[in-house]
Amino acid sequence: MSILIAKADGTLEPFDERKLVSSLSRAGAEAAVAAQIAHDVSVTLQPGTTTGEIYRRAFAHLREHKRGMAARYSLKRALLDFGPSGFPFESYLAKLFEVEGWHTKVDQIVQGHCVEHEVDVVMTKKDADKEKTTYVEAKFHNTAGFKTDLKTVLYVQARIEDIAANYPKDPTRTRGMVVTNTKFTAPAVQYAECRGLELLSWEYPRTNNLHDRIEAAKLYPVTALTSLSKRDKTNLLSQRLVLCNTLPQETRALATAGITGKKADAVLEEVGSLCIPGTAV
Numbered sequence: 001m002s003i004l005i006a007k008a009d010g011t012l013e014p015f016d017e018r019k020l021v022s023s024l025s026r027a028g029a030e031a032a033v034a035a036q037i038a039h040d041v042s043v044t045l046q047p048g049t050t051t052g053e054i055y056r057r058a059f060a061h062l063r064e065h066k067r068g069m070a071a072r073y074s075l076k077r078a079l080l081d082f083g084p085s086g087f088p089f090e091s092y093l094a095k096l097f098e099v100e101g102w103h104t105k106v107d108q109i110v111q112g113h114c115v116e117h118e119v120d121v122v123m124t125k126k127d128a129d130k131e132k133t134t135y136v137e138a139k140f141h142n143t144a145g146f147k148t149d150l151k152t153v154l155y156v157q158a159r160i161e162d163i164a165a166n167y168p169k170d171p172t173r174t175r176g177m178v179v180t181n182t183k184f185t186a187p188a189v190q191y192a193e194c195r196g197l198e199l200l201s202w203e204y205p206r207t208n209n210l211h212d213r214i215e216a217a218k219l220y221p222v223t224a225l226t227s228l229s230k231r232d233k234t235n236l237l238s239q240r241l242v243l244c245n246t247l248p249q250e251t252r253a254l255a256t257a258g259i260t261g262k263k264a265d266a267v268l269e270e271v272g273s274l275c276i277p278g279t280a281v
Contacts, residue, residue: 006050009145015049017042020058026215029062037061052144075214076144076202078224079181081233083142090120090138092221092242093179097123099217102134110135113165133173134198135160139180148180148201150187157197179210220244220275227266232259245275 002014017038024034041057059074082088087107094104102123110119121136137156139148160176167173177198178184184192184201192199202210214220222244223233235257241250248271254264 003045003049004047005045005054006048007145009147012048015042015045015054020054024058024062026211029065033065037065074226075220075224076181076211078221079202080142080144081223081230082140082181082221082237086120086138086140087240088221088237088242089140089181091240092219093136093138094121094123095243096213096217096219097121097136099219100213101125110163111166112159112162114162117159117163119159131173132175134175134177135163136177136179139178141180141182144182147183147185148178148188149185150191153178153184153188153192153197153199157192157195160197181210218275222247224274225267225270227263227270228259232257235259243275244271247271247275 002016004012005015006012020038020041021031021034024037025031029037037058040061041054044057045054055077079089079092082092090106094106097104102125104121104123106121108119108122110117110122117135119135120138123134123136125132137152137159139152141148156176156178160174164174175196175198177200178192179200181202184199184204189199189204191197199205200210200213221242222228222236225233225244228236236247236253239253239256241247241253247254248268251264254260254267259267
């Protein structure tokens with residue numbers, strides 16, 4: 001019988017070694033390495049071991065094998081480390097959408113038919129000579145078990161309808177999207193699908209979800225770097241440095257954050273292995 005482990009929301013589920021192998025493989029570990037790490041972790045489990053603890057153990061093994069792979073494996077946790085302010089998450093999403101061909105603006109005031117609305121990210125793109133606009137609500141959570149619920153998608157849909165009322169002749173011009181770094185509740189998904197409100201989370205939709213899009217863009221946050229301490233990451237985020245591939249051009253910012261000498265060299269080496277396209281892991 002499989003050992004029951006505790007998920008982030010407190011529920012129990014049987015430990016599935018195949019899931020751990022899959023997540024390690026997505027991080028870039030060879031099949032044999034992923035299988036060995038998953039086995040090594042599985043034999044140490046006790047009933048009630050948390051998924052967070054399983055992550056930490058697998059991460060430690062992977063870090064011993066190769067630092068760049070460990071950073072990729074830690075990507076989901078890296079997004080959780082954006083807190084407590086939601087601004088780094090909004091900025092990160094804007095950069096991600098720019099890679100996908102959108103023009104973006106962060107933290108905008110948009111006039112609706114009835115009232116003004118504060119929108120986290122406004123993205124525009126021309127499609128067949130028509131400009132499409134998507135208004136994004138970014139719901140950041142620094143706890144993995146916290147889900148974005150029905151109340152959120154209800155108020156976002158109402159906001160989009162008020163903004164769209166300013167364009168009665170072109171209702172398709174205005175679309176809404178809710179993005180979270182964790183998960184949505186089932187009622188939130190059901191309502192959004194019914195009303196045509198786009199949702200994006202770490203695992204939703206099944207394909208082209210947030211994880212898939214980050215991996216496709218190779219856009220990693222500074223919080224994914226294992227050579228940085230928590231304090232280092234906070235110092236960089238306070239300077240509004242979100243993307244690790246910008247650090248080679250930001251040596252002054254590194255120094256301001258207290259990252260100098262051999263430590264700076266180690267950080268930039270990891271940046272090269274993780275964040276710069278075309279370099280080996």
